[in-house]
Structure formats: structure tokens, C-alpha cells
Amino acid sequence: MKIKKVTAVLLAGAIASSLMLGGCGNRINQDDVVATMGDQEISLGYANFVAHYNQANYDTMLASYYGEGYWTDEAYADENGQTMEESVKSYIMEDIETSLLLEAHMSDYGVEISDEEMDSISAAAQQFMEDNSQDAIEAMGATEEYVEDLLYYETVKSKMTDAIEATADTNVTDEECARRTFSYIQIDLEGYTDASGSYVSYTEDEIAELRERIPGIVEQAKSDFDGAAEANSYTVSTYSYGQDEASEEDGGFSEEVIAAADSMSEGEVSDAIEADGDCYIIRLDSENDQEAAESAREDIISERQQAKYTEVTDAWKEESDFDLDEKAWAQVRFSDIFSTVSDEEETDSSTSEE
Numbered sequence: 001m002k003i004k005k006v007t008a009v010l011l012a013g014a015i016a017s018s019l020m021l022g023g024c025g026n027r028i029n030q031d032d033v034v035a036t037m038g039d040q041e042i043s044l045g046y047a048n049f050v051a052h053y054n055q056a057n058y059d060t061m062l063a064s065y066y067g068e069g070y071w072t073d074e075a076y077a078d079e080n081g082q083t084m085e086e087s088v089k090s091y092i093m094e095d096i097e098t099s100l101l102l103e104a105h106m107s108d109y110g111v112e113i114s115d116e117e118m119d120s121i122s123a124a125a126q127q128f129m130e131d132n133s134q135d136a137i138e139a140m141g142a143t144e145e146y147v148e149d150l151l152y153y154e155t156v157k158s159k160m161t162d163a164i165e166a167t168a169d170t171n172v173t174d175e176e177c178a179r180r181t182f183s184y185i186q187i188d189l190e191g192y193t194d195a196s197g198s199y200v201s202y203t204e205d206e207i208a209e210l211r212e213r214i215p216g217i218v219e220q221a222k223s224d225f226d227g228a229a230e231a232n233s234y235t236v237s238t239y240s241y242g243q244d245e246a247s248e249e250d251g252g253f254s255e256e257v258i259a260a261a262d263s264m265s266e267g268e269v270s271d272a273i274e275a276d277g278d279c280y281i282i283r284l285d286s287e288n289d290q291e292a293a294e295s296a297r298e299d300i301i302s303e304r305q306q307a308k309y310t311e312v313t314d315a316w317k318e319e320s321d322f323d324l325d326e327k328a329w330a331q332v333r334f335s336d337i338f339s340t341v342s343d344e345e346e347t348d349s350s351t352s353e354e
Contacts, residue, residue, distance in 0.1 A: 023252070024080070025267055026311075028044050028045070028141070028332065029044060029045075030044060030045025030046075030141070031043060031044070031050070032042060032044040032325075032328050032330045033094065033325065033328070034324065034325050034329050035047070035097070035323060035324045035325065035329075036105075036322070036323050037097065037100050037101075037320060037321060037322040037323070037347065038104075038321060040100060042096060042100075044328050044329075044331065044332075045066065045141060045143070045146065046146050046149055046150075047093070047096065047329065048141045048331075048332050048334065049140060049141040049142050049143070049146040049147075049150070050092055050096065050146075050150060051088075051092050051332050051334075052139070052140045052141055052332075052334075053140060053142075053150065054088065054092055055071075055088070055334045055338065056140070056338040058084075058088065059337050059338040060338060063337050066311075068337045070084060071083065071084050071085040071334040072084075072085055072334075085333070085334045088165065088334075089329065089332065093324060093329065096153075096210065097317065097320065098157070098313055098317075098321045099153040100159055100322070101154065101157050101313065101316045101317065101320060101322075102153075102157055102160040102161075102313070103153070104158050105160070105316065106160065108159060109163035109164065110157070110163070111159045111160055111163050113152065113155060113156065113159075117155060118152075121148055121151045121152055121155065122148060124151055125144050125145075125147035125148040125151060125270065126144060127142075127236075129142070129143075129144045129147065130145050130151065137309075139336070139338075142194075154233045157349060160254065161309055164307070164308060164309045164312050164313075164314070165305035165316055167308060167310055167323045167350070168301070168304045168305040168307070168308035169304055170299045170304065170305075172300050172301060174293070175243065176242070176243070176244065176297075176300060177242065177243050177246055177293045177297040177300060178242065178288060178293055179240040179242045179288075179289045179292035179293045179295075179296050180241060180242070180261060180262075180284065180286065180287055180288070180289065180294075181238060181239065181240040181284075181285045181286045181289040182237075182238070182239055182261045182264075182282045182283060182284045182285055183220065183225065183236050183237065183238050183282065183283045183285055184236070184237055184239060184257070184280050184281065184282040184283075185217070185225075185229045185234045185235075185236060185280065185281045185282075186234070186237070186278055186279075186280055187210070187214065187277060187278060187279040187280070187281075188277070188278055189202075189210065189211070189274070189277055189279055190202060190203045190207070190277045191206060214272050214279055215230075215272070215280065217232050218269075218271055218272050218281055219282070220232075221269050221281050222269045225269060225281075225283045228281075233281060236283065239253055240289055240292035240295075240296070241258060241261070241292075242296060244300075245258060248276075252282070254273075254276060254278075255275075256273055256274070256275040256276040256280075257273055257275060257280050257282060260273050260282060261282060261284055264282075264283055264284040265284065266285070266286060266287045267283070267284065267285075267289070268283070268284050269281065269282070269283045270282045299337040334348075
């Protein structure tokens with residue numbers, strides 16, 4: 001079963017499908033209520049459509065790698081033992097709850113959806129229904145109303161996200177975003193990756209020989225850093241850090257290397273620094289890297305904005321009376337697999353039908 005591609009670009013982003021589905025899909029009573037929040041009701045039909053729309057996006061990216069059974073295969077379960085189907089369905093329902101909460105608080109932030117935006121949503125939903133086959137519509141559980149609702153809530157989410165993030169503190173001091181940058185040569189003291197991508201451990205003799213070579217590489221690096229790396233088949237990488245550098249356990253650079261970089265002057269090349277089975281030779285390129293600092297400023301602001309959004313929405317969820325009917329939601333299953341259909345396939349199909 002082929003599903004024709006349609007892309008409707010709105011303020012909320014894009015909604016698109018270019019899909020093929022095997023099987024007949026599960027049958028549900030669309031009018032059943034799957035969740036409530038206050039006096040608002042979410043129909044099982046709408047939740048089913050949102051679920052399968054999201055499933056299609058996952059399938060087109062993952063099914064070819066993981067196989068058709070990946071949704072319920074325990075090999076892909078998360079750390080809590082949830083299958084991918086359970087995990088994604090949980091995320092989808094949480095997203096539906098968030099959408100309702102964002103809509104409920106629009107007036108708090110002066111957010112409105114204009115008539116023009118609603119007209120665009122309606123036109124996009126109509127186009128979606130017209131451009132897809134009846135088989136495709138039934139497979140996704142789509143109706144024009146459901147597509148409109150999805151686009152409406154995505155538009156609300158986009159505008160509310162901007163409004164909430166605008167309340168975050170964007171005043172980042174020069175000290176907070178200041179960055180030092182160094183180049184480094186990393187020498188693995190335990191092994192190497194061969195041409196096939198397999199890791200090969202050194203023998204004791206090879207390790208001893210490598211350690212004997214390192215002082216010579218250091219001396220080369222002190223006079224020609226990049227040349228020393230190239231001559232010994234190593235690459236030169238760069239790293240920028242600041243006062244907010246994470247610990248090594250949290251993804252930061254080796255603490256021994258950072259300590260050495262802190263003690264160096266611009267242009268200076270270090271002696272060999274051993275840490276966690278590797279040897280590093282570093283060159284301090286800048287004590288105050290302005291380009292890296294501006295990038296860090298943007299990252300810090302973005303992190304604060306995201307944190308503000310999470311803080312606000314989490315607080316709403318704590319007070320929310322959102323109630324999910326687990327039995328009804330369990331009826332929605334990802335039994336069949338969606339795959340993309342290219343424009344060429346559509347053209348060939350149309351030609352053959354003629």
C-alpha cells in the first residue's frame with residue numbers, strides 16, 4: 001500500500017508522509033475517550049492518528065536497520081524494560097498532555113492563533129487528505145479534523161515555546177562564556193583501530209616501543225605541532241573550555257589535560273600528559289578565544305531557554321488533572337511497518353496504472 005507524499009509547511013514546521021504500509025492495521029473505536037484534562041476530552045481516534053503519524057517517522061528511519069519487529073523486540077527495550085512501542089507511546093501521550101497545557105496557558109503569555117494561521121492549517125489539512133490515497137488515510141487513522149488538530153497544537157507549541165523561552169535570563173557575563181582553546185594530539189597507549197574498524201590491543205613489546213617514541217614526538221611537536229602529528233600518523237583536534245567545564249564523568253575533557261592547559265601560555269606546547277590509557281600532547285592556541293566565547297554565549301542562552309521551558313511545563317504538569325485511560329490507549333499498536341515511497345516510485349506507479 002503506497003501513501004503519497006505531502007508536505008504542508010506552517011509556522012509549526014512541517015507535516016509530511018511518503019509511506020507504504022504492510023498489513024491492515026489495528027481497528028479502534030475513534031469516538032472512545034482515551035484521556036481527559038478538566039472538561040477537555042481526547043478521542044482515541046485523534047491519539048491513534050498522532051501515534052501512527054509518529055510511528056511512520058520512526059519506521060522510515062529505523063526499520064531498515066533494526067528489522068520489522070523492533071517495536072516490541074526486547075533487545076531494543078530501554079533501561080526500564082519498556083519496549084520501543086511502550087516508550088514512544090508514553091512520549092506521545094506526554095506530548096499530548098503538554099499541548100493541552102500550553103493551549104490552556106496561551107493567555108498568560110499573550111499568545112493567539114490568528115485567523116490567517118487557522119486558514120493555513122485548514123488548507124494544509126485538506127491538501128493532506130486530497131494527496132493521500134484512501135488506503136493511506138485508513139492506515140494512519142487520519143481525518144481532516146485530526147490533521148487540523150495536530151497542526152493547530154504544533155502551532156500552539158511553537159509559539160508558546162518562543163514566548164516561554166523569551167522569559168529566560170539571557171544576560172551572560174564575559175566570565176561565564178570566556179573560553180580557552182587548545183589543539184591536541186591523542187596517542188592511544190593500549191591499541192588501535194584497524195582498517196576494518198576492529199580495535200586491536202598492543203602487545204607489551206609494542207606498548208614499550210610506543211612509549212619510547214613519545215618523547216621524540218613531543219620534541220617534534222614543540223617545533224612543528226601539526227607536522228609532528230602528520231609525520232607520526234596522528235590527527236590534530238581542537239577543544240575549547242571555560243569555567244563551566246563539565247567533569248570527565250559528565251562528558252568533559254580529561255581533568256589532567258585541562259589542568260595542564262590552565263597552566264600554559266598561548267602558543268606553548270606541553271610535555272606528554274597521560275590520562276585514562278591515552279597520552280596527550282597539547283598546544284594552547286588561545287587564552288581568550290573570542291569566537292569560541294560567542295558560540296558558548298549562544299549555547300548558554302539556549303540551555304537557559306530550554307531549562308525555562310522545562311521548568312514552566314513541569315510545574316504545570318504537577319498541578320495537572322490529566323487522566324489517561326490505559327486500557328483504551330493499549331488498543332493502539334504499532335503492528336505494521338511504514339516505509340517511504342520516492343517520487344520516482346509514485347511516477348512509475350502512475351504510469352503503470354495508465
